[in-house]
Amino acid sequence: MNYFRPNIQKMAGYTPGEQPQGASKFIKLNTNENPYMCSAKVKAAIGRVCQAGLQKYPDPMATAFRQQACELLKKELPEITPDWILCGNGSDDILTIVTRSYVDSGDVLRFPNPSYILYKSLAEIQGAGVDIVNFQNDWSLGKEFASPKDRLKLAFLANPNSPSGTVIPPAAVEELANALPCPLLVDEAYADFAESNCLSLVAQNEKVLVSRTLSKSFALAGLRFGYLVAQPHVISELVKVKDSYNCDALSIAGATAAIEDQAWFMETRAAILNTRSRLLASLRELGFTCVDSQANFIWCEHSAKSSQQLYLDLKQAGVLVRYMNYPDWGDGLRITAGSDEQIDAFLAILQSLL
Numbered sequence: 001m002n003y004f005r006p007n008i009q010k011m012a013g014y015t016p017g018e019q020p021q022g023a024s025k026f027i028k029l030n031t032n033e034n035p036y037m038c039s040a041k042v043k044a045a046i047g048r049v050c051q052a053g054l055q056k057y058p059d060p061m062a063t064a065f066r067q068q069a070c071e072l073l074k075k076e077l078p079e080i081t082p083d084w085i086l087c088g089n090g091s092d093d094i095l096t097i098v099t100r101s102y103v104d105s106g107d108v109l110r111f112p113n114p115s116y117i118l119y120k121s122l123a124e125i126q127g128a129g130v131d132i133v134n135f136q137n138d139w140s141l142g143k144e145f146a147s148p149k150d151r152l153k154l155a156f157l158a159n160p161n162s163p164s165g166t167v168i169p170p171a172a173v174e175e176l177a178n179a180l181p182c183p184l185l186v187d188e189a190y191a192d193f194a195e196s197n198c199l200s201l202v203a204q205n206e207k208v209l210v211s212r213t214l215s216k217s218f219a220l221a222g223l224r225f226g227y228l229v230a231q232p233h234v235i236s237e238l239v240k241v242k243d244s245y246n247c248d249a250l251s252i253a254g255a256t257a258a259i260e261d262q263a264w265f266m267e268t269r270a271a272i273l274n275t276r277s278r279l280l281a282s283l284r285e286l287g288f289t290c291v292d293s294q295a296n297f298i299w300c301e302h303s304a305k306s307s308q309q310l311y312l313d314l315k316q317a318g319v320l321v322r323y324m325n326y327p328d329w330g331d332g333l334r335i336t337a338g339s340d341e342q343i344d345a346f347l348a349i350l351q352s353l354l
């Protein structure tokens with residue numbers, strides 16, 4: 001007998017990028033992880049928590065992190081206080097909390113295509129419908145992204161987008177948010193690598209919610225820590241939906257130390273942006289069509305060789321990149337800007353395969 005809700009039975013489930021056991025055998029450029037070791041201050045802070053013991057429950061609101069985040073974010077959002085911030089077990093947890101808060105069975109969740117494929121799974125878990133709006137050829141979004149629709153309750157926008165690495169400028173996001181009849185979650189998982197972000201819109205419009213993660217720009221994908229910035233009356237509703245202790249004591253301490261170490265952040269960010277431009281130029285020289293990226297990866301397609309075949313050949317040769325095939329759009333390869341050594345080795349192998 002199958003006792004599951006029909007929408008759970010029907011859904012395919014989200015497939016994350018490959019995380020092979022013995023991953024050290026691969027040059028891993030498939031899930032946009034940061035190639036650098038996290039700040040030593042993160043490890044020291046986690047060590048101190050271990051030393052003190054883990055008998056007690058953590059702070060349910062991760063207030064130490066929220067206070068530190070205010071220091072970081074007040075340049076762009078002077079109004080910010082800790083009650084503008086909600087912490088999560090990775091930003092995927094934030095996306096789950098937000099979806100569960102706004103989207104009921106039979107409602108509609110809107111997001112662009114091609115984009116982060118988790119959004120569809122989140123809608124399906126709710127038993128909700130999806131309204132998928134294709135990007136235009138120049139990776140902008142048409143007015144239809146903000147158009148009214150029956151039972152439309154929430155819109156997601158990854159900005160910078162994955163897999164393209166492109167950015168919808170904040171002024172255009174503001175226009176979309178003002179026109180939308182529902183809240184807009186701007187998923188800023190890659191904003192630390194971009195030239196602009198939408199944080200300041202949160203103060204102007206209660207319908208704008210901005211999520212961030214420490215997984216990519218702070219090299220802490222294994223720690224699981226993300227957060228949301230929204231107006232306090234929005235945060236206080238979302239708090240009702242989260243698990244009581246959704247962030248553990250180790251991740252709260254590690255994440256707080258991470259965002260405090262701005263010297264580490266500036267240095268590794270500069271290195272990744274440098275590698276990204278080198279990777280972009282090399283791929284173009286090798287005959288790839290690439291999109292200009294403001295994230296830590298590049299979306300590309302070769303003029304002669306199929307993306308799927310290249311993905312398989314690269315895997316055979318010990319390099320993992322992400323092959324994506326989007327309905328109603330097409331396929332391509334998403335390649336993470338890893339370390340210079342990783343990219344040099346990758347480019348040498350790639351050249352031999354073309």
Ligand SMILES: *Cc1c(COP(=O)(O)O)cnc(C)c1O
Pocket residue numbers: 089090091092093116158162187189212213214215221224225226
């Ligand atoms: C990586 C990623 C996330 C999720 O990151 P977490 O590791 O759960 O914090 C969210 N959105 C996009 C677009 C991502 O690429």
